[in-house]
Amino acid sequence: MSTPSNPDSVLVRYGEIGLKTPGIRRHLEGLLSNHLGVMLTRQAASYSMIIRERGRFFIQTTDAEVVAHAASRVFGVVSTSPVWTVSSNPDKIINQVKELTPSFISEGQSFAVRVRRVKTHPFTSQEIASQVGAAIIEVTGKNQPAAPVDLNNPDVEIHIEIREKSSYIFNTIIEGPGGLPYGSQGTVLGLHSGGIDSPVAQWLMMKRGARVIPLYFDSDVPPQQSLRTRALQSAKILAEWIPHNKVELLIMPYYEILRQLSKSKHPKITCILCKRMMYRMGAIVAAQEGAKALVTGETLGQVASQTLDNLAVLDSVVALPIFRPLIGIDKSQTMDLARRIGSYDVSSQDVGDCFAVPKQPSIAALLDQIHEAEAALNIPEMVINAISELERVPVAK
Numbered sequence: 232m233s234t235p236s237n238p239d240s241v242l243v244r245y246g247e248i249g250l251k252t253p254g255i256r257r258h259l260e261g262l263l264s265n266h267l268g269v270m271l272t273r274q275a276a277s278y279s280m281i282i283r284e285r286g287r288f289f290i291q292t293t294d295a296e297v298v299a300h301a302a303s304r305v306f307g308v309v310s311t312s313p314v315w316t317v318s319s320n321p322d323k324i325i326n327q328v329k330e331l332t333p334s335f336i337s338e339g340q341s342f343a344v345r346v347r348r349v350k351t352h353p354f355t356s357q358e359i360a361s362q363v364g365a366a367i368i369e370v371t372g373k374n375q376p377a378a379p380v381d382l383n384n385p386d387v388e389i390h391i392e393i394r395e396k397s398s399y400i401f402n403t404i405i406e407g408p409g410g411l412p413y414g415s416q417g418t419v420l421g422l423h424s425g426g427i428d429s430p431v432a433q434w435l436m437m438k439r440g441a442r443v444i445p446l447y448f449d450s451d452v453p454p455q456q457s458l459r460t461r462a463l464q465s466a467k468i469l470a471e472w473i474p475h476n477k478v479e480l481l482i483m484p485y486y487e488i489l490r491q492l493s494k495s496k497h498p499k500i501t502c503i504l505c506k507r508m509m510y511r512m513g514a515i516v517a518a519q520e521g522a523k524a525l526v527t528g529e530t531l532g533q534v535a536s537q538t539l540d541n542l543a544v545l546d547s548v549v550a551l552p553i554f555r556p557l558i559g560i561d562k563s564q565t566m567d568l569a570r571r572i573g574s575y576d577v578s579s580q581d582v583g584d585c586f587a588v589p590k591q592p593s594i595a596a597l598l599d600q601i602h603e604a605e606a607a608l609n610i611p612e613m614v615i616n617a618i619s620e621l622e623r624v625p626v627a628k
Contacts, residue, residue: 238313308407411440423460428528470627
């Protein structure tokens, strides 16, 4: 038997986009096609054409493994598979599977054939699965016991997607993020610390189609830069998921502001004062950037400032919506997502503790006390001075 050829295309699946009305679906499919092209070019993945069909894209390529992995990092993509393309003639399908079987199934492995048909054909999915399964048993049983069929828990799954004129054979499915194309749902401003939570929160908003502008409040004690470095590194990792060639991290000077906030006569509320200040400044920057909401990595009950009472106090300082994608997620789930995104190793670096955190932070700050502490500060001047020194640092080109 001849040596099997390499995959000639990559099948790209999308999900939620297909549920939209025709006009919106076409718009989102157009964005997705464009984003696929950007990501493939960025990864120097060689391809000749992106073909759009209902519920699928097919990328013609001689470098299917690289293309499949690059495409699986595009928001809106549910999964990808390197595929072998054949005619939808049953004999052609069977012959191609027979050729590929030695590379798909090793001695002693069980298998299952999964068939999916699109459009009408003069045969059923079950008929094709039975015929292909018989061909695999024939090939694997020539010089050894034939590979057993196991439909419930097979070692190898061989998939066949039969469309109108062409069929696609594959044995690998690479999971994508799913969701909607990046930027299709407007712009938000992400409060970016660089720790584990905030990059994951921003990534989840990206998955839902938001364009996210990260804003970092630089509170490093001079001349240290460990917090700033971590924030930049994690922002660069997030930028790898963004199908734009220009991505910036906004950096707000914050050390002097935090130093003044820590001098409050009510030290237990320092963290609440700090976050309210960040929200104020974030809302101003959001308006300048055309962002319609703030995004934070807060989780209910994770730390003292994230109790329900304190979150209510924080929300009261701005009119802008505040999105908290992690609000009901356990820390272990957030850490798993960070590993998948690629930010965990950077975000989990030990960069020391914030110098302003009180020994016994309040878990239920009172607004009257907050207003009293804020009235003692020249907040407008503090905000204006900091925003005038806002930096824009490229994290992707």
